[in-house]
Amino acid sequence: MTNLSDLPIRDSLKGREPYGAPQLHVPVALNVNENTHRIPEVVAVDIIGRIAAQVLEINRYPDREFMSLRQALAGYLGHGLIAEQLWAANGSNEVIQQIFQAFGGPGRKAMGFGPTYSMYSIIARGADTEYVDAPRAQRYELDVETALAGMNANQPDITLVCSPNNPTGTPVALEVIEAIYDATEGIVFVDEAYAEFAADGTDSALTLLEGRPRLMVSRTMSKAFAFAGARVGYLAADAAVIDALRLVRLPYHLSAFTQAAAEAALAHAPLMLEAVADIRVQRDRMVNELSDLGLDPYRSDSNFVLFGGLQNPDSVWQQLLDRGVLVRNVGIANTLRVSAGTQTETDKFLTSLREVLHG
Numbered sequence: 001m002t003n004l005s006d007l008p009i010r011d012s013l014k015g016r017e018p019y020g021a022p023q024l025h026v027p028v029a030l031n032v033n034e035n036t037h038r039i040p041e042v043v044a045v046d047i048i049g050r051i052a053a054q055v056l057e058i059n060r061y062p063d064r065e066f067m068s069l070r071q072a073l074a075g076y077l078g079h080g081l082i083a084e085q086l087w088a089a090n091g092s093n094e095v096i097q098q099i100f101q102a103f104g105g106p107g108r109k110a111m112g113f114g115p116t117y118s119m120y121s122i123i124a125r126g127a128d129t130e131y132v133d134a135p136r137a138q139r140y141e142l143d144v145e146t147a148l149a150g151m152n153a154n155q156p157d158i159t160l161v162c163s164p165n166n167p168t169g170t171p172v173a174l175e176v177i178e179a180i181y182d183a184t185e186g187i188v189f190v191d192e193a194y195a196e197f198a199a200d201g202t203d204s205a206l207t208l209l210e211g212r213p214r215l216m217v218s219r220t221m222s223k224a225f226a227f228a229g230a231r232v233g234y235l236a237a238d239a240a241v242i243d244a245l246r247l248v249r250l251p252y253h254l255s256a257f258t259q260a261a262a263e264a265a266l267a268h269a270p271l272m273l274e275a276v277a278d279i280r281v282q283r284d285r286m287v288n289e290l291s292d293l294g295l296d297p298y299r300s301d302s303n304f305v306l307f308g309g310l311q312n313p314d315s316v317w318q319q320l321l322d323r324g325v326l327v328r329n330v331g332i333a334n335t336l337r338v339s340a341g342t343q344t345e346t347d348k349f350l351t352s353l354r355e356v357l358h359g
């Protein structure tokens with residue numbers, strides 16, 4: 001056995017640790033923003049049937065262009081999108097990686113608005129792309145003025161806008177995205193991983209795609225669709241953007257099983273999304289009850305809540321874990337982040353937190 005540090009690894013990876021929240025087996029896991037509801041049984045049965053059909057042909061490579069899945073994704077998103085404008089990969093993280101492979105690289109710079117999704121900087125490093133975080137405004141909101149200041153200061157080739165933003169929960173208004181687009185000749189990537197949890201009447205950045213060929217909007221099936229284990233993320237953009245991603249994707253990157261499972265899930269989209277309404281209720285309940293506990297929750301349009309007002313988040317994190325409740329310390333001073341669970345899980349989190357704080 002040798003040590004990692006003894007290998008001729010790339011300089012940019014020396015001394016690094018692999019990213020990932022602890023995967024602990026606990027009764028109430030609210031740490032990685034999964035949908036904690038199981039998928040409906042009729043969908044599970046349909047998935048199994050479609051995968052079974054694929055097994056019989058598994059000696060052959062799958063459809064490299066996965067047109068049938070792209071068609072289904074276009075149908076789900078609506079907004080007049082067509083299959084040629086859709087792309088998918090093994091999680092939206094892989095989509096982001098492909099974007100960096102196609103549009104980043106040495107000498108190019110990517111920018112997010114921090115604190116934001118940690119994978120942006122990690123994927124940038126893997127693609128030898130410089131990464132900077134521009135600041136947000138008060139309470140992690142992002143307004144036009146603050147966004148443009150970041151654009152002007154950094155002149156990024158790739159701008160990543162997470163809306164609603166992980167880990168803060170805060171949404172970004174479309175006028176901000178339009179202003180960012182107009183301020184750059186580079187790529188603008190809007191990560192809408194949590195879009196389905198937004199308040200009714202919230203417009204998606206998908207409405208901005210027409211006439212903006214450098215804009216890309218990504219979604220995932222990992223959160224609202226309760227499909228995290230299947231690994232399916234996707235992107236909508238101008239068809240030319242998809243052609244760029246086809247230059248860097250590995251051939252047959254989406255397995256026949258993945259394609260079949262995702263198509264089955266999309267065929268039952270309304271049913272798959274039925275839990276979303278309850279998750280929003282639990283999220284809003286968390287926000288209210290956290291305030292009642294004297295804590296400071298941030299505005300959230302997603303399925304999780306970042307809350308401040310903790311003197312010792314590490315100790316609260318551990319004491320919650322001792323009670324079987326796993327949340328996330330994302331490294332923002334005095335805060336923790338918690339995903340909205342089922343009603344029972346949310347009850348358990350709130351009761352445990354009350355015990356930890358007030359004995």
Ligand SMILES: *Cc1c(COP(=O)(O)O)cnc(C)c1O
Nearest residue numbers: 091092093117166193220222233
């Ligand atoms: C969870 C999450 C994703 C989804 O990642 P997958 O690879 O699709 O599971 C993407 N972006 C953000 C901001 C997320 O929080």
